[in-house]
Amino acid sequence: MIAVVGASAAGLTAVQTLRREGYDGPLTVVGDEEHMPYDRPPLSKQVLSGVWEPAKVTLPSTVDASWMLGVRAVGLDVPGRRLALSTGDDLAYEKLVIATGVSARRLPFGSDLAGVHTLRTLSDALAFKAELAAAKSVVIVGAGFMGSEVAAVASGMGADVTVVDPLPAPMIRQFGPWLGGLVAKLHADHGVRMRLGVGVTGLRGDGRVSGVELADGVVLPADVVLVAIGSVPNTDWLAGSGLSLTDGVDCDSLCRAAPNVVAAGDVASWTHPVHGRRIRVEHRMNATEQGMAAARTLLGKGEPYAPIPYFWTDQYDVKIQAYGLFPEDAVPEVVAGDVGAGKFAVLYRHDGRVTGVVGWNLPRDTRQLRSRIGEPA
């Protein structure tokens, strides 16, 4: 029996790949959400804005497997090849796929106040959307891609939106200060306030949140707060399993975490054969590609996993697309389009090589520039 823990993008892809590649034995998927696999990227976009009915996020998952939904894996015995489940039962397996993803990171205070949200699951999205509709002042803590996307949707719904981040520009961790500056300007042009370079020190409110305290002493009024400060790999259930967990589940270049155990998606880190360093990629495309690669490894058809990661984000009428990697000190250069016209593509160079390309409303050129990744710069 092959067991898959995590019933989302990476787990589903692994199951589909196992079947497609000819595995015809028993397959069991254990997933702690009640739903069949669904797609998360639309949650902060079409679902939040109301353009899509929530049901539209369901992923097509007609595949021959048994699904144990609403069940958590709570322990793993690698040599004994057994999972411990939240139902109190054990599940014996021959091979295992770990695809448990990540959870939203929380602030160390205030999570018990009504009106304070995180956004990772469909139920998070529906709960947040319901409150957003009536909100006057929304504060978003964190100016990463998620905080930035939600700021765009919330301001479109008529709320007064402020984004707070201790870093000097939005999405700076993804794409550096130059592009971050353009994202900041995009938000300012749409009336979203950015309080950058200042941290959040507390949340105010009695039962329900009423304000957000900043390190400079300012208190921002808020009826609804979204905490979008990154994520934590879901590996708590693997404590004591003996697996190496320095960055999510540590894998080799074939997605192997231990004999007969592979991992894929947001939870898995591996040493990228081309870049020569350990990375973990929290992107939708990677969940699919790594799910495929991990499944092939289990069937003895594995190859070193060396993808060019792909990521996109939609904010207002801007689609930002990125292929490749963007080390902190990579240097951007505009190579196509025109920044002033709001359509351009940027190559990033690092250590004498092109490592990535970012497009801003320029999808076709950006895709074509992807082929330059890896060339000496």
Add this chain to the structure above:
Amino acid sequence: MKVVIDQDKCVGAGQCVLLAPEVFDQRDEDGVVVLLQENPPAELHDAVRQAAQVCPALAIELAES
């Protein structure tokens, strides 16, 4: 084989065009997929299947005959 695309779900990733440029293209303005041929010839079927599997929006559906 019949190819059906869902332009509403497409996120403009261009993975399909990288794999099967004879079958898929992208609109200039927003990168949304455009189908060049609905019934691709047999020699393209493998590439089209790969595109459908890897599309991050699962926006490509295939009816195999």
